[in-house]
Each structure stands twice: as C-alpha cells, then as structure tokens.
Amino acid sequence: MPPKTANREAGYFATLAAERSDIALCRASTVVARAAEARANESGIGVGQHLVLKMLAEVGPSSQRILSDQLRIDRSVMVGICDGLEQAGHVRRERDAGDRRAYAVTITDSGRRLLARAEDAVPEFLDDTFADLTPAEREQLSALLAKVLRLRP
Amino acid sequence: MPPKTANREAGYFATLAAERSDIALCRASTVVARAAEARANESGIGVGQHLVLKMLAEVGPSSQRILSDQLRIDRSVMVGICDGLEQAGHVRRERDAGDRRAYAVTITDSGRRLLARAEDAVPEFLDDTFADLTPAEREQLSALLAKVLRLRP
C-alpha cells in the first residue's frame, strides 16, 4: 500500500490512477490506441480499416451503418475509412439492390490478403501491450471491460 | 461461450471485444470519458481542470510541466486548462522565484471550494460507470489497468 501522505510530486499519477479508475482507463486507452495505430500502419493500414476488413470477412457484405454500429465507429468517420479502402481496391461499394440508400460494402481478394497480413501482426501486438499481464489476467481484463461496456449480462 | 459461428451482424461487437482487448479498452474509454466530462460539467468544471485543482490541493504549488507530466495531460492543453482556472479565479499563476521560466501554479480558496464540490460528485459517478462491477472487481480492474500502464511493479 502506498504511503498515506502522498509523495509531493513524483509518482502522483500512480496515486491518482488508484483512486480514479476512470482516469486510469482513459490514459491506458491512449497509450494502447497509439501502439495499435503504429502497428497497423506497419501493415499499411489504419486500425479502423483493419476492423472494417475483419468484420466484412467474418459477416459478409454490410452497409456502412451496420459497420458503424458494430465497430463503434462514427458514421462520419466510416465514410473516410471506406473511401480509403475503396481507392486502394480492398473493398467494393455497390448500391444495395434491395435498399438503394445503403451500400453493400464488400471485401475484395486484395482486401482479404491485406487483412491476413494485418491479422498476423495482432497476436504479437497484444502480447506486447499486455506484456505485464498473465493469460489469466488478460481474461479477467477482457471480462471486466465487457461489463463496463455492458455487453453480455 | 458465444457460438463459434459468429452472428451475422448483430452483436458482432461483443465478439470483437472478446478477441481484441485493446479495442474493448478504447471503446470503454470513450464512454467513460464522455460520462466523466458530463459529470464534471455539472459542477461547472472540466475533467482536466478538476484534476489540476485536485493535484494542486494535494501536493501544493506546481509548475505546469509537473502538472502535465503527472496528470498525463499534454503541455499544450495544460496552458488552456490553467487559463480557464486562472480567469475564474480558482488558481493563481505566479512566476516561480527560483526558476523564472516556470510558473508556480497555486490553488486559491475559490478553487478549493470548487474542488470540494466537484469531489463530492465523484463517488456517485464511479458507482454509476462501474455499476456492473462488484467492489472486488473494481479493485481488480484498477490493478490490471495499473499493470497496463506499467505503474508500480
């Protein structure tokens, strides 16, 4: 347990993080997000683009609305993500025949190849960013975050 | 355990969050950050301003550099935070006599009163945002985040 009388300045953040989990969560998020973006860029892709390709590969063609909702990416941002993927040829944007307001965003073979490369880098990335956690602790963290996000009851 | 064959679209995020703790962490952060900012605003303050007042009250007058480092707030952003606090009279910015490059940012009585009000709202806020976690789980989360942040070994 840290001393009751807080250190006068150095290490104040540790005290704060212990007391305010919300702050700890936000600060952890920014370092993790930075690292994730850097890793994704090494594969020549953004994190958002990676997630879009991943979802398209797993659930099939989807509208930008569904992608936005399920990936928790703002619809305005999704426009730019899909623009990039489409220009690079990793995705096709066809109008959905049944609902011509919506696109049917579809992953291409090029997209699948890029996705495969990006996915290869994920395990090592997770291992690095959660290096100080045992496998059991990583499971715990995952479960706790799911509760904070109010996912499955 | 969720079905191996992922749901075709609904609930895809739960699958993703289970697989990518980094994404779960980031998404949890944005919802928590939003809630924190909203709560702080109800006390007529920003989260950053709240943290600055809190640190000043606990460790005494500090330079903006030290505040930035310990609160993990960019030095450029700290300028605006201190501007706001100073204009509202919650903080004084005197040049440090010993090092005239640096300010000695000092909390005022007005600042202490505002801080007290803002602090009053914190326990309820934490209770709300981590409502689905037991006290033991909140401790776990705090400890795990400390490890992700590589705080104390």
Added chain:
DNA sequence: CACAGATCATCTGTCTTCAGATGATTGGCG
C-alpha cells in the same frame, strides 16, 4: 564571464472526432 544546450510556457497548424444539416431513398398510412 561567455557561450551552448536544455527546459518552461506558449503559439501555430494539422489531424481526428463528432454533432447537425442535406439529398436521396424507403416504408407506412390514409
């Protein structure tokens, strides 16, 4: 003392995120 490099606060421009408005299209309801 004089000078070089580091440090503090600040400013500037860029990038990301997001709320709200817009145009096209849909579905429901009379």
Added chain:
DNA sequence: CGCCAATCATCTGAAGACAGATGATCTGTG
C-alpha cells in the same frame, strides 16, 4: 396513388489533442 416521417451516406463546421517551432530563462563548462 400521394404524402410524411424515418433512414442511409455524405458534407460542413466546431472542438480537442498533439507535434513542432519560438522566446525567455536556466545550467554547466570552459
């Protein structure tokens, strides 16, 4: 059928975060 509210993708403008440059000041070295 014809209208109206809702929905999809997009655009626009505002706000925040941040990298890099700047001016003032400090520290250390000769």
